[in-house]
Amino acid sequence: xxxxxxxxxxxxxxxxxxxxxxxxxxxxxxxxxxxxxxxxxxxxxxxxxxxxxxxxxxxxxxxxxxxxxxxxxxxxxxxxxxxxxxxxxxxxxxxxxxxxxxxxxxxxxxxxxxxxxxxxxxxxxxxxxxxxxxxxxxxxxxxxxxxxxxxxxxxxxxxxxxxxxxxxxxxxxxxxxxxxxxxxxxxxxxxxxxxxxxxxxxxxxxxxxxxxxxxxxxxxxxxxxxxxxxxxxxxxxxxxxxxxxxxxxxxxxxxxxxxxxxxxxxxxxxxxxxxxxxxxxxxxxxxxxxxxxxxxxxxx
Numbered sequence: 001x002x003x004x005x006x007x008x009x010x011x012x013x014x015x016x017x018x019x020x021x022x023x024x025x026x027x028x029x030x031x032x033x034x035x036x037x038x039x040x041x042x043x044x045x046x047x048x049x050x051x052x053x054x055x056x057x058x059x060x061x062x063x064x065x066x067x068x069x070x071x072x073x074x075x076x077x078x079x080x081x082x083x084x085x086x087x088x089x090x091x092x093x094x095x096x097x098x099x100x101x102x103x104x105x106x107x108x109x110x111x112x113x114x115x116x117x118x119x120x121x122x123x124x125x126x127x128x129x130x131x132x133x134x135x136x137x138x139x140x141x142x143x144x145x146x147x148x149x150x151x152x153x154x155x156x157x158x159x160x161x162x163x164x165x166x167x168x169x170x171x172x173x174x175x176x177x178x179x180x181x182x183x184x185x186x187x188x189x190x191x192x193x194x195x196x197x198x199x200x201x202x203x204x205x206x207x208x209x210x211x212x213x214x215x216x217x218x219x220x221x222x223x224x225x226x227x228x229x230x231x232x233x234x235x236x237x238x239x240x241x242x243x244x245x246x247x248x249x250x251x252x253x254x255x256x257x258x259x260x261x262x263x264x265x266x267x268x269x270x271x272x273x274x275x276x277x278x279x280x281x282x283x284x285x286x287x288x289x290x291x292x293x294x295x296x297x298x299x300x
Contacts, residue, residue, distance in 0.1 A: 027237065027296035029279070031218035033289050035209040038184055042199040043177035044068045051180065051195045053206055059182040066180035068199050073175050080168045087161050092150040101143045108136040186210040189291075214285045216250065216295045219276035222259070228252060228279070228299060235298040236283050246288065250281040250297065 051066035059065065112132045118124030186208040193205045216236055220228060228234075229252065236250035259275040281297055283289065 027298050028224055028234075028300075029218040029220045030294060030296040031216050033214050033216050033238070033283070033291060033293045033295050035211050035214050035291050037189065037207055037209045038186065039204050040180070040183060040206050040208055042068065042180070042193075042201055042203045042205055044174060045200050046070075046072070046178065046198070048180075048193060048195050048197050048199050051193065051205070053188055053191055055188050055191055057188045059186060059188065059208065061182060061185045063182045064179055065182055066195075066205070068178040068180065070175055070178045073171055073178065077168065077171045077175070080164050080171065084161055084164050084168070087157050087164070091154050091157050094147060094150045094154070097150060098143060098147055101139065101146060105136065105139045105143060108132060108139060112136060180205060182208060184208065184210065209291070211289075211291070212285050214283050214289050214291075215253065216281045216283055216297065218279050218281065218295075218297055220279055221276055224299075225255070225277055228255065230255060232299070234281060235300070236281060237296045237298070238289050239294055240288070245296075248283050248286075248289075250283045252279060253282045254280040 046069040049067050049069050053065050112129065115124050115129040115132060119126060119129055187210075188206055189209050190207040191205075192207070193199060193203070199205065232252045234250050234252060236248040237245040238248065240246045256278040259277055261275060283295075289295075
């Protein structure tokens with residue numbers, strides 16, 4: 001009986017090894033899991049006064065995570081605001097400044113009408129009426145010149161104010177860029193700066209990636225290309241331990257239109273092929289897939 005049990009156990013072990021060996025090659029192509037990575041760089045220069053980040057932290061799109069020193073820009077903003085206020089105070093109230101002249105003109109018009117009535121009834125002096133009309137003409141021309149002078153002065157002040165407001169808008173844009181914001185939802189993969197360090201425009205601060213939506217980059221042969229298409233669902237396998245594999249559902253999202261030489265780290269089903277096509281397969285991550293892990297696909 002012991003001999004029969006030993007033979008049975010050996011047979012089962014052989015069957016398991018045969019099964020594992022066969023399954024290990026049951027794929028069409030293999031590759032490495034990747035994620036779309038974003039290098040977030042500083043948009044302003046200055047000391048980093050706040051940076052609330054840790055590697056592995058999950059960020060939301062638009063989330064504020066830090067601040068670059070804004071002292072210099074804030075002082076420039078105050079100076080511009082003060083200059084704009086000073087210029088606005090210099091603007092002339094044309095209606096108020098010309099009111100006395102307009103009153104004098106109206107008075108002269110009434111006087112002209114009175115003497116015109118006297119002249120119509122042969123009780124007035126034409127010379128007096130002509131003098132009033134001449135004086136009225138002078139007053140109206142003086143009012144026109146005064147109004148044009150005030151308008152020109154106001155236009156000049158308005159142009160200066162507009163220029164300062166444009167500078168103020170630039171300062172506002174620079175102040176906004178001092179706030180470090182996550183451009184997308186994702187997980188912090190690496191930190192390249194800390195609080196107290198000097199940030200310069202364009203310097204990388206941290207790396208971000210959406211690890212919930214991964215993709216597997218694989219390489220396929222020309223023969224395989226004939227039965228694969230964009231949007232096609234395929235089976236994706238990720239390594240789990242030394243022998244096990246986890247299966248996921250994937251969708252082909254990109255196939256290169258140019259052939260390239262087979263990468264040394266990638267194996268295809270037809271190892272004799274020298275030229276292959278790169279392909280991306282989108283996979284929804286359950287948290288167990290990591291960037292850099294090996295994976296395989298099967299279109300069957």
